[in-house]
Amino acid sequence: MPGSLDAQKTGTALLAVRSRSASWSVPGTAVARIERLSDWAGDAPLDVARLVGSARAGETELRVLVLDVAGQELPLLARGALALIESSPERLLAMPAVFRKNAPLVDRVALIDGAPALFVLSPPRLLEAWRSPQRLAHADSVPLSSR
Amino acid sequence: VIGRDAVRQTSMVFAAHWVLASEARLAVSFAERVFFRAEANGLGCTMTRALVPARIGQVWILLDAEIVREILGAELWLPIPGARAEMPGIIAWRGRAVPIVDLAAPFGLPQLETGESRARTLIANVAESVVAVPVDAAREVHTFSAGELGPCNVTSLPYAIAEAALFERMLAVVDLPQFVGEILGGTTRELQGREGGQGHAGLA
Numbered sequence: 001m002p003g004s005l006d007a008q009k010t011g012t013a014l015l016a017v018r019s020r021s022a023s024w025s026v027p028g029t030a031v032a033r034i035e036r037l038s039d040w041a042g043d044a045p046l047d048v049a050r051l052v053g054s055a056r057a058g059e060t061e062l063r064v065l066v067l068d069v070a071g072q073e074l075p076l077l078a079r080g081a082l083a084l085i086e087s088s089p090e091r092l093l094a095m096p097a098v099f100r101k102n103a104p105l106v107d108r109v110a111l112i113d114g115a116p117a118l119f120v121l122s123p124p125r126l127l128e129a130w131r132s133p134q135r136l137a138h139a140d141s142v143p144l145s146s147r
Numbered sequence: 148v149i150g151r152d153a154v155r156q157t158s159m160v161f162a163a164h165w166v167l168a169s170e171a172r173l174a175v176s177f178a179e180r181v182f183f184r185a186e187a188n189g190l191g192c193t194m195t196r197a198l199v200p201a202r203i204g205q206v207w208i209l210l211d212a213e214i215v216r217e218i219l220g221a222e223l224w225l226p227i228p229g230a231r232a233e234m235p236g237i238i239a240w241r242g243r244a245v246p247i248v249d250l251a252a253p254f255g256l257p258q259l260e261t262g263e264s265r266a267r268t269l270i271a272n273v274a275e276s277v278v279a280v281p282v283d284a285a286r287e288v289h290t291f292s293a294g295e296l297g298p299c300n301v302t303s304l305p306y307a308i309a310e311a312a313l314f315e316r317m318l319a320v321v322d323l324p325q326f327v328g329e330i331l332g333g334t335t336r337e338l339q340g341r342e343g344g345q346g347h348a349g350l351a
Contacts, residue, residue, distance in 0.1 A: 093237075
């Protein structure tokens with residue numbers, strides 16, 4: 001996965017997943033490896049699109065992003081195209097408190113061309129969701145893409 | 148030692164002051180509701196209020212100029228999953244993510260859709276924080292005297308606290324802080340969550 005060494009050093013490279021149903025990203029430094037879903041033999045990955053958007057049938061690009069969260073592997077199902085985006089701390093905005101209940105997995109909002117464009121998800125919160133999905137069950141019913 | 152008469156006299160004076168203060172409060176209650184500002188003019192005080200005319204769809208409204216910090220152009224916004232129709236997403240402003248407030252929602256007008264922007268964005272201080280209010284047009288600040296503002300008789304918009312004539316029509320003065328306060332408290336009157344969104348507890 002190509003990426004700027006400087007961006008990786010500062011920890012602001014983002015691995016973005018973009019599809020018709022949802023776009024999201026995780027810090028590039030948290031990504032241990034990427035596998036095709038057809039090659040994946042581990043535990044069922046967390047379907048992130050179902051949590052931050054809506055999972056649509058017909059996505060052909062299905063991969064598993066394996067994150068390393070405090071030494072534990074966390075598999076995420078990625079539906080759509082992957083891209084490495086170089087950002088900087090000043091282009092990662094804190095989510096207003098008013099929305100934390102609606103989007104509990106979102107840690108930051110990344111600016112692209114000066115506009116908020118991409119959610120940056122929190123690996124620890126994703127890990128928590130993977131371990132106890134019922135705690136985030138409400139997020140499943142509020143698709144972003146239908147808005 | 149304070150004698151009984153002295154105590155009685157003091158109590159009466161205190162009571163008289165309390166009554167006067169109460170009456171004064173009643174007398175200015177309307178003025179307080181519409182945030183009149185007393186401005187010294189050398190001979191006395193005139194009660195005026197500075198308001199920003201803004202249009203959403205075909206509806207012109209007036210917003211308190213004192214809370215408007217800046218007027219931007221069209222801003223791209225990011226929808227938040229599950230957010231209420233009244234506060235559907237965020238824009239970036241001065242290095243922070245700011246919630247947008249869609250006044251079209253309570254007014255029954257077409258609401259902001261994903262990917263759609265309005266030509267102007269008012270940045271306002273509300274509830275000790277900042278919100279962005281997308282509007283289709285905004286005009287220069289107008290100053291209204293007390294006599295030019297009155298209770299709503301012609302207009303019937305939600306959150307209207309007064310009305311005034313401008314542009315050869317009556318415009319409602321909309322209480323944006325009240326609206327935002329109700330959104331944050333999850334008690335907005337006109338709408339439930341757009342997609343079953345939850346009530347909100349606070350603003351960044």
